[in-house]
Amino acid sequence: MSKRGLMNILVTGASGTIGKKLKEIIQKRKHQLFSFDRNIVDISDEQSVHLYLDKINPDVIMHLAKSNEKMTKHLLTWSKKHHTKFVFTSSYKVFSGKQVEAPYQVYDRPDGTDDFALGKITQEDLCFDVYPDSYVVRLAWQIGDAPGGYNMLSFVKEQMRQRGVMSASKGLYLSLMFLEDTCHALIDLVESYLPGMYHLNQNDGYSFYDVIHFMKHHRGQDWIALDDQKKFSKNDMMENTKVKVKMFSELGMTHFE
Numbered sequence: 001m002s003k004r005g006l007m008n009i010l011v012t013g014a015s016g017t018i019g020k021k022l023k024e025i026i027q028k029r030k031h032q033l034f035s036f037d038r039n040i041v042d043i044s045d046e047q048s049v050h051l052y053l054d055k056i057n058p059d060v061i062m063h064l065a066k067s068n069e070k071m072t073k074h075l076l077t078w079s080k081k082h083h084t085k086f087v088f089t090s091s092y093k094v095f096s097g098k099q100v101e102a103p104y105q106v107y108d109r110p111d112g113t114d115d116f117a118l119g120k121i122t123q124e125d126l127c128f129d130v131y132p133d134s135y136v137v138r139l140a141w142q143i144g145d146a147p148g149g150y151n152m153l154s155f156v157k158e159q160m161r162q163r164g165v166m167s168a169s170k171g172l173y174l175s176l177m178f179l180e181d182t183c184h185a186l187i188d189l190v191e192s193y194l195p196g197m198y199h200l201n202q203n204d205g206y207s208f209y210d211v212i213h214f215m216k217h218h219r220g221q222d223w224i225a226l227d228d229q230k231k232f233s234k235n236d237m238m239e240n241t242k243v244k245v246k247m248f249s250e251l252g253m254t255h256f257e
Helices: 017-028 046-056 069-082 115-130 152-163 179-192 208-218
Strands: 008-012 032-035 060-063 085-091 135-139 141-143 171-174 176-178 196-200 233-236
Touching: 008 017, 008 046, 017 032, 017 179, 046 069, 060 069, 060 179, 069 085, 069 115, 085 115, 085 179, 115 135, 135 179, 141 152, 141 179, 152 208, 171 208, 176 179, 179 196
Parallel strands: 008 032, 008 060, 060 085, 085 135, 135 196, 141 176, 171 233
Antiparallel strands: none
């Protein structure tokens, strides 16, 4: 780490939806960016991974990539040996809401049962088993600036393509966060917070309809045709009480009954 507190940050999954934006924000905040290159590393081989990391010598590893336990463990063992800050990005999808009641707390044991959820839960546990000083960060569904990649507006666009309208329930409450704010928060964590489990969610009580309405009328997404014919009700929100982010209420979002 430099004398000014600037860090060498290695990002895995740097070509994904979050990774692309995170690279941009890392550079804006004057940290040194490195993107993990799978073309020159055998991710199944610990020595290959460790030699690669030795050359870069990152202060922070942000592990966003879809990976098996073996790759994650290799990153963890190197991080533990070198006291490197290690961030594993998990997901709101580790919760199904069938056994655990929302809003989900960081100390709640996830109850997801599909392959994606089970894979994330296994790797969350692996992080703390191998390197107790890991940062495990459960991310919300991301809201980008436009459709493209895995973000909420891509889902809205697909619903519009199929049905001609986005039907959003006034009874559905989801974990949601603007992509750029997520990336800033990830950097804030390694700059200013202690290791541990975190939830990143900006939604402080707004329905899916409220959020889509806000995007349509206040965030330049006037291409959206919106109605409230969907009557599905569920609270599927994670509680974020630990990380300072600008909540939806602070952005001027409005409730619709």
